Amino acid sequence: MNRVVINLEALSHNLAAVGELMREHGATWTVVVKSLCGHQQTIEALQLLGIRSIADSRLGTLAVTREVAHELETWYLRPPHLSAAPEVVRLAHVSMNSELDVIRALSEAAVEQDRVHRVVIMIELGDLREGLLPQELADFYETVFELPNIEVPGLGAYVGVQNGIGPNTDQLSQLLLYRELLELKYDRPLPLISAGTTDLLPLLMDGKLPRGINHFRIGEACFLGTAPPSGEVLPGFRGDVVRVEAEIAEIKEKSLVPAGETGGITPFEHTAAEPDGDLPPGQRGYRALVTIGQLDTDIFGLTPTRTGHQIAGASSDISVVNLGEGNGYRVGETIAFEPSYEAFVRLMGSSYIEKAVRPSLDEFAKALPERWKTPVPPTVEGLPPGAAPQTASST
DSSP states (O other), X not given: OOEEEEEHHHHHHHHHHHHHHHHHHTOEEEEEOGGGTTOHHHHHHHHHTTOOEEEESOHHHHHHHHHHOTTSEEEEOSOOOGXXXXXXXXXXXXXXXXXXXXXXXXXXXXXXXXXXXXXEEEBOOSSOSSOBOGGGHHHHHHHHTTSTTEEEEEEEOOOSSSSOOOOOHHHHHHHHXXXXXXXXXXXXXXXXXXEEEGGGHHHHHTTOSOTTOOEEEEOHHHHTSBOTTXXXXXXTOXXXXXXXXEEEEEEEEEESSOSSOOOSOOSSTTOSOOOOTTSOTTOEEEEEEESOOTTTSOGGGEEESSTTOEEEEEOSSOEEEEEESOOOOOTTOEEEEEEOHHHHXXXXXXXXXXXXXXXXXXXXXXXXHHHOOOOBOOOSTTOOTTOOOOOOBOO
């Protein structure tokens, strides 16, 4: 059996680590759960840990969240498409927007549903993703704040996500300047500046992040303990939240060098083992076949947890793992891997892979008062009109 296992104790550690950083910075934060693809047990565990605000980019998984954890505040991360406005209002308390026609549709849906929908206006800061150009901001904002049943708690941006360009404080300082200009011109507070992602945590740890950036959307650091672009585990975080267990279908001692000439043509890119010039012809070793392939994930985003193991190649549904000269495994046992963020997301979205939490949710809930305690992020929903975000506090 192939499965993704989520270690709830390690997850709790990382949530507490993020919570402490937010407390020190005086910021609020939202857990980005899009990588979970609606996995109910993990979402329930987040709620048990005191998380009160989550974000997703799929309406289907937001619907799952509202079913299993209806008290959570929900953010919709993707720019809403016009036809989905009623569903966005029904499922999300907050959405991130840059198109006036869409916000008008959200307003109409909010009036019809007798709800207030909160809109974070996104600004383009050079990442070339969604966002208004700065010269459009004032007129845009003036129109939006007159729409019924729409509240604008603040401004937002993505920095260093689309093109791999590292975030810098100059871009973020621009965002704070735009907020100041809007508040002065229209005499309306914009308490929330939502520009923090996992990418910004290294800057935050180094004390280089402007304090005005006071809302973070954090996913990768919670579930993998890592941050782009290095992919290394952040100081004080754990990298063992997620493990992939792949069952061995075959073990044989075989040649480690393919027979014949290799033409470099395979059904999938980057799935052929690179020739090893150090291996003499006829060099042999143990190879295991596991039944996870490119249909399930980015295979080369999986790193074996055991030293000496190496993924040699993969097809759509089989991967080959070099075990070295020693074996120590049997057919039916599993080999463990650490996933990259891309590999993790694809595994969670695969219908062929089992997902599980350890300990079980019942055991986790029983042990919670003694062993797991996480700062509770305050939410946008809890902000009085015109109030500044509160500092995250422990419960």
